[in-house]
Amino acid sequence: MSTSQAHGGPAGTSGAPTGDGAPCKRPPCDGAIEDGYCDVCGFPPAPDRPNPPVQGPPVQGPPVLRVPEPSPPVQGPPTAGIPSAEQSGASGAPSSGPARQRRSRPSTPTPSRGQLGAGLVTVADVPIADPPTMVLADPEVPEGSRRCAGCGEPVGQTRGDIPGRLEGFCPTCGQPFSFVPKLKPHDLVGQYEIVGCLAFGGQGWVYLARDRKVAENFWVVLKGLLNTHDPQAMAAAIAERQYLAAVDHPNIVKIFSFTEWQGTGYIVMEYIGGMSLLKLLKQRRDAAGGQPDPLPVTQAIAYILAILPAFSYLHRQRLLYCDFKPDNVMLSGDSLKLIDLGAVRRIDDSGPSYVTLGYQAPEVADLGPSVASDLFTIGRSLAALILNFRGNTTTYAITMPPQHEHEVLARHDSLYRFLLRATATDPNARFAGADEMFDELLKILREIVAVDDGRANPAPSRLFSPDAHLTGENPDGGVAGPPWLVLPICGPDPDDPAGATMAALPDMAPEALTGLLSAMGPPTTQTRLRLARAWLETGRGDRAEALLTAVAQEDPYQWRTDWYRGLLALAAGRSDAARDCFDRVYGAVPGELAPKLVLALATETIDPTRSARMFDVVSRTDPSFTSAAFGLARVRARAGDLPGAIEAWARVPRTSAAYLPAQVRIIQTMVGPGAQPGRADLARASGLLDALHVDPSARAELALAILDRALAGLTAGTLQPGDDVVVVGRSLHVRDVRFGMEQVYRDLARLTVTRSRRIDMIDAANRVRPRTLM
Template sequence: MVEVPRVARINPRRAVLADPQVAERHRVCGKCEKPVGRGRDGKPGRTEGFCANCGTRFSFTPKLAAGDLVGGQYRVEGCLAHGGLGWIYLATDRNVSDRWVVLKGLLNSGDADAMVSAVAERRFLAEVEHPSIVKIHNFVEHTGADGVPVGYIVMEYVGGTSLKQILRTHRETGAIVLPPARAIAYVLEMLPALGYLHSLGLAYCDFKPDNVMQTDEQLKLIDLGAVIAMDDRDSPIYGTIGYQAPEIAKTGPTVATDIYTVGRTLAVLLIDLPQQGGHFGALPSARTEPLFAQYDSLHRLLLRATAGDPGARFSSMEELADQLTGVLREVLSTDDAVPRPGMSSYFGPPRGVFGVDSPVRGLDIVAALPVPLVDPGDSAAPLLAAVVGGSVEELERALAAGMRSVATADGESVEVALRLIRAALEHDDVGEARRRLTDFAAVYPEEWRLAWYRGQAALLAGEPDSAATEFDAVYAALPGEAAPKLALAAARELSSAQADQPSVSAARHYDTVWRTDRSYLAAAFGSARILRQAGDRTRAVRVLDQVDPDSARHIDAASTAVEVMLDGRAPGELSESILRDAGDRVRRLTLVTKGRAAQARLRVLTAALAWLRAGNAPAQRDSLLGEHFDEDGVRAGLEHSYRDLARETDDTWERFDLVRQANMVRPRTTL
C-alpha cells in the first residue's frame, strides 16, 4: 500500500570512518547512564577512565585498528559506528573469498572466563534464519594490545542506511518527522522478524531506528547484540533508555517489552517526541500533538503498544501487525480519500444499515453491527457453525446434546457462552444478557468482547453514554478495526440526539469508517445525518453520492440526498439550480414502486411550488420532472403524484386524504 523510496547500497569502504570518535555529548556510562568523558575548563574530556558516579570503567577508543587480524580469519578495515557495547568494525573474511563482514563486541571484560561464557551464550544466534534479520556468521575471541580479551559477533555486512539516518536526512529537508504512512510501513516490515524471534523464545530487546537498515527496498534488523532468551534470568539485559520498557528489570525480556520498543520506535519516527534528561519522554496527548488529533486510531495504537501495564499491550507481534495494518489503511484513506478496505480478523461484515428511513434506535444499531468472529480454536466452533439463530432457550436446547462433547475444563465453551449472550441481545432481553455478561466476566475478565456486548446491552437499555464508554474500550483495544468506531459513532450520535446537538466525535468516526471501507453503509448515512444537522447540506449530499450505484442501498442514498437538499428549506434558501439538480436526481432514479416514485416527485415539486409562489421565476424554459416549470405545470405534477399515491395505498382513509390534497393543489381551470 505504500511506496517507500529506495536506498542505494553503500560501498563498504566508503562506510569506514576516517576519524572514529564519540562526541562528548554522547559519552555516558554503560551501567548508570551518567555523563562521562566530558571536557572541563576548555580541556577535552578523557576517552578512557572510570565513571565518577558508579566507578565502572569506560572507553570510547577503538580496540581494533585497520590491519588487525581477529580470530585468525577477519582482517579489520576500520570503524563503522559506535554502539552500546563499543565500536562496530568492518572487516573482510579471509577464509570466504574476502567477503565483507561486521564485527561487534559482545563483552569488554578483564575476566577471560566471563568472556568465554558470553561467547558461548550467544552462539544460539547463528541458528537464527530470517530474510529480515542480519545473518550471524561466527563468534570469535580477540585479546587487544591492553591484554583485555573481547568477544566479537561476526555478522553479514548490510550496506544501506539506518532508519535513524533516513530520519536525519528527512529532517534536513525541513520536515521533523517521516510521513505517517511511510513510518508505519517501515515498522510493519520489521514485525514478522520480531515475531519470528519470539517463536524461538528470544527477545530482541533493543528495537530502535538505529538498528533497522534499508538497502534498496529491503529492511533488516542489523544488530543482534542485545538478543536474549526470554527464560534467561542471569545474562545482562541491554537496551536503550527512552525505548526500553520500564518493567524489564523486574520481568526480564518478554513479548510485551519488545512490543513497547516497537511502539516507542514508531512514535520517534512519527512525531517530534519531547526529550527528558537526554532521552525520549512520554507520548504527548492529542490536544498538543496535531498528528494524533488527525489520526486518532494511530494515537490509540501507540497508547496500547506503550501502555504502562504490560498486560494491556498487544499480545503478539502478529496482533500488533494486524491492527497497525488497519490503521495504515485509515491513514492512507484519510490522506487521499481513496477507500482501502481489508478483511478483519475479529469481526464479520456489517449486517445492515440503521437510521435510513427512521430515527436511529438502539435496537436497529445492534441488529446492524458486525458480529465478532468465532475463535476457530474453540472446542465448540464447529458446533456453533452448524446451529441457526434463535432465542436463548432455543439455542440452549439445540446446543445441549453437542455441549456434552465440547465442554471445556471450565465447564463451558467460551464461544458458546458468548453466543448465548448475543442471542439475548438480539431478542432485546437486556436483563438476561446482563446476567450472563456478569457470569462471564467473573471467569474471563480480560475478554474484549465483554465490552462489545455490554455496549450493545446499554444501547438497548437506552443508555447511550454507557454504551459509548464500552465501545470506546473496544476501540482502544482494537484501533485498526472499523466495527468499534462505527458502534462508538452510533452511541455518541444517540447521546447527542438526547442533547439536541450534533456530535463532532460521531461525525469523525463515521467519516473515518466510510473513507476507509465503503461496505459500511451505515457510516455514510450516519455521516450525512450529522452533517445535515450541522447545516452542511453540501457535504452531506457528497457523502451520499459516494454510495456505489450497484449497492442495494443506492436508491435509499439517492433519495436521502434529495431530502437533504430540499427538506426544511425556506423558499429564500432555494434556487433554480438546486431544484433542477434535485429533479434530475429523481428522474435518474429507478424506483421500485410507483408510490415511492410519487413520493420523490412530491418532495421536489412541493419545494418548487413554494419557490415559485415566493415570486421567483426560472431563467431556463426547460421542464422540471416532465412538467412545465411554472405554477400551473408544477401544480399539475403534484396532482398526478398525489393521485398515484392514492392508488398505491390500501388504507381507505389515507386514500381519501390523498385525493383531497390532489384536488386542493391542482391548477385552476376555467369553463
C-alpha cells in the same frame, strides 16, 4: 536447502509447505515462499493449525544493563549492528487488574503486494552506497558521546586545560572504558581484513571488513560482543550466543560467526547498506534547519509493518530482541532489516538485559524482558518516528503525551489508541503478540489512507461480521430498535477451547440456543459470552448481566466481555454505560471499524460531535458500512447541515443495496422542509430521480416534491424561470411546472388503491393545473 526447509519450517506450522516457489496462503498476498518466508509479506507459510508460541512468565529480577543517553554519535552512516546513540522515552497507558498468563496467537496478516506500505502507500527506496565510502576518515568519539557503559555517567571529559582521556576508568563505578579503535585498517581478525570504522556504539566500534575466504568484495561487519580481561568469560559469552547464527529471516541481519582478537569478542554479520531510521530522522531534521521533522505517519507505519514479521519470527524461536529502537532498523533499497542482535536473548534466560532509556518497558527492571516488553519497544519506536517527542525520558518516561499536543494523534484517534495499548504500563494489557499488533496497525494504515487521501481500501475483519444492517434505520428514518440488533456480530475467540464450536453454531431461535449452550460443558469464556447474548435476545438481561460479571472477574483482559455489556446497556437504553463499554473495546482493538460504528450509535444523542466523527471515519474507511453513512447523515441533518447530510448519503456505493434508499434520501433532503434549492439543485434532484429504478408510486411522490418546490420558488420569485433548466421533464416556467404537477397527481390517482385518496389526487390535479381561456 534453506534453514527453514531443513528444520521443517517455522515453528507453529503443521504441514505448511515451505519449499521454494510454494504460493503464500495468506490472502490476499500473492507472493511465493523463498527460503521459508514469503517474498512479499515476509511471513512464514500460513499454518494449517497455528500453535501459539510458548512465552513463559517473565524471569524475576535479572540485572538490567542500561544504555545511557549520549550525545549524537560520531558522524557516519549507521550499518548492520550499530547500537543506539539517541534515546527517547517510554510510554504507556495505565491499566489495572490481576496478572494473567499472556497468550500470543499467530494471526493471519493480509498485506497487499509490496513489503513497504502493504500496497497502500508508496515509500521511496534508499540508495545503497559503495561500502568503502562509508568508512570514517578520522574515527573519534565526541566528548558528548563518551559515557560509561556500566553506569551511564560521562567519562573522558575535558577538565580545564586537560583534554579528555580516550581510555581509563569510570570515576563513578570504576569500570574501564576505551574509545580508541582496537582494530586498524588491514588488521586480520581470522579471515576478516579490516577496512575501517563505520561508527561507534554502546559496545564499542563497528568495523567494515572483507571476508578474504569468500571474495575480495564480500563485505561483512564486525561488532564488539564483549570487552573483558577474562578469556573464560568471553568464551562462555560467545558459546551462549551461538544460537544467533541460526536466526534466519529476510528482515533480520544475518549473523555469520563469532571471532576473538586480543581479548575482545566480535560478532561477524552481513553488511547492510542504506541508513537507519534514526539517520533518516536526522536527515529530515537537518533539512528543516535543525528543527524536528517527524516522518509522515503513513511512512512510519509502513516501516513498522515491514519489521513486525521479524519479531513474530524471533518470538516463535523463543528469542527476545530486548533493545528495539529506530537506530536498530536499517533501510536498504526497498527493504528493512533488524540489525544489532547484541541484546537478543532467550525467553527463559536470566542473564543481563540490554535496554535503552526511553524505550524500556517499566516492568523490565523488576521482571526482566518478555514478548510484552518487546512489543512495548515497537510502540515506543513508532511514537518516536511520528512525534516531536519532548520529555520522553522524564515527564513521559512511561506514558504517552496528551493527544491534543500532537496534531497527528489528534487527527488519528485510532493510532493514539494503538500506541496506548502497545505501551500500556500493565504488560498484560498490551497486544498478545507481534501478529496481533501487525493486524491492528495494518487496519489503522487503511483507515489513515482513507481519511487523509480519500482512498478506501477495506479488508474483511476476522473479529466482527460485516455491517449487519444496510441503513441502521426504521422505515420512518429513526434508529432501528432495539439498536443492538443492527450491529455487527462479534466473533468468538479462536484460542478458546470452544471457539471452533461457537463459530460453527447453526442459526436457531434464541430460546433453543439458551438450552443448547446451557447444556454444553464444561463452560468456557466463549460459551458463556454467547449464552449471555442469547439471554439478551430473549429479554433476560438479568441472566446476561450475571454471566458477564462472572467472566469479567475471571479474565479482566477479555475485551469481548465489554462488547456484550455494551449490547446489554444499549438494549436497556443506557447510552452512557454503552459508550463506556464500547470505548474500552475500541481501545483493545483500535484498528477495527465495528467498535467505532457502535460508539457512534451509542453517542448519537449524548455526544453528536463524537458520533459524527466516528461515523465519518467508518464510512470513509469502508464504504460497505452503509449504516455509518446513514448515521452520519442523520447526525448532520439534525444539526441543520443539510449539504453535509447529502454528502454522507452520496458515499453509499452504487453496488450496495442501500444505494437506492440513499439516493431517495438525497432527493427528499434537497427539496424537503428547510431546504432552499436553487436552479442547479432542482436540476440535480431531477437528474437523480431519472436515474433511479423505483416503483411508479415512489417515483411519482418524489417527482411531486421536486415540482412543488420549483413552483414555490417561481411563485415567490426566488427562482428565475428559464428554458435552460429541466425539472422532471418540464422547463422551469410556472405554466410548465403546473402541467407537470397535474400529470403527477393524475398518475398517483391511477396508482392508488383507495377511492378516497383517488378522489383527493384528482381534486389536487384540478387545482394545480394552469387556468386556460376558452
